[in-house]
Amino acid sequence: MTNIISNRLEGRSAVITGGASGIGLATARRLAAEGAHVVIADIDPASGERAAAEVGGIFVRVDVTNEEEVKNLYQVTFDTYGSVDIAFNNAGISPADDASILETGIDAWRRVQDVNLTSVYYCCKYALPFMQRQGKGSIINTASFVAVMGAATSQISYSASKGGVLAMSRELGVEFARQGIRVNALCPGPVNTPLLKELFAKDPEKAARRLVHIPLGRFAEPEELAAAVAFLASDDSSFMTANTFLVDGGISGAYVTPQ
Numbered sequence: 001m002t003n004i005i006s007n008r009l010e011g012r013s014a015v016i017t018g019g020a021s022g023i024g025l026a027t028a029r030r031l032a033a034e035g036a037h038v039v040i041a042d043i044d045p046a047s048g049e050r051a052a053a054e055v056g057g058i059f060v061r062v063d064v065t066n067e068e069e070v071k072n073l074y075q076v077t078f079d080t081y082g083s084v085d086i087a088f089n090n091a092g093i094s095p096a097d098d099a100s101i102l103e104t105g106i107d108a109w110r111r112v113q114d115v116n117l118t119s120v121y122y123c124c125k126y127a128l129p130f131m132q133r134q135g136k137g138s139i140i141n142t143a144s145f146v147a148v149m150g151a152a153t154s155q156i157s158y159s160a161s162k163g164g165v166l167a168m169s170r171e172l173g174v175e176f177a178r179q180g181i182r183v184n185a186l187c188p189g190p191v192n193t194p195l196l197k198e199l200f201a202k203d204p205e206k207a208a209r210r211l212v213h214i215p216l217g218r219f220a221e222p223e224e225l226a227a228a229v230a231f232l233a234s235d236d237s238s239f240m241t242a243n244t245f246l247v248d249g250g251i252s253g254a255y256v257t258p259q
């Protein structure tokens, strides 16, 4: 994938929630390749252990909706590596029962808010004190392009949760800027994860309906998001905070797309 890998993250610790799969796993590989000590934080122990072994890091089983488990995650990171330098708050779900507001029940609404938004509140709340003591740190929260655009193919709680992640990241970026801590929101466009591939292989019309809106004419690969996270994690982005970092193939900038 990447021909030139630098060592710009040498010796830094990086906690990645949802690090066992998709964007999180690709990022674990990338950050480790750039010299970071990676902590895979995931609810799935089998794939989590596998990912940690692959990148030479550690696995911490955590349900990001559980405050005590999240608190423990950063303590374990600090106890193991002596610092909490990078927090990539990335775990998220998009279940089928979260759709149009007219058919989405309160249980689905709350589950998505808990996993996608409240989790980011916990992760930032408990990563920040370590970063304050160090006087430095980089937090990257995974929002989505749907935080800045509306979709007629609605996932109402998901979109609302990502809007919340974006607003929270902006505010934290401003609040902690003068303490050496940067907080940015990563807003991916649709990414070629196993779930998306399966869904769209079954239904090419569904895929086409989305692809037409993407100027680059394809979905992103997880490695392309990982490269963006590595940039935001590193000092190469030292003048960026409270940023809406769109990695979306041009979707959010498009009116009419190429044929």
Ligand code: NAD
Residues within 6 Å of the ligand: 017, 018, 019, 020, 021, 022, 023, 024, 041, 042, 043, 044, 062, 063, 064, 065, 090, 091, 092, 093, 094, 115, 142, 143, 144, 145, 187, 188, 189, 190, 191, 192, 193, 196
């Ligand atoms: P994925 O399903 O491949 O991976 C998500 C990981 O999160 C899994 O390993 C899962 O076990 C873990 N997880 C789920 N619930 C958890 C919990 N309660 N506690 C701890 N871990 C938990 O997903 P992905 O496609 O890589 O998505 C990663 C992030 O990117 C999500 O926040 C998602 O909303 C966002 N995103 C994805 C896309 C896309 O097209 N794939 C687009 C925009 C934003």
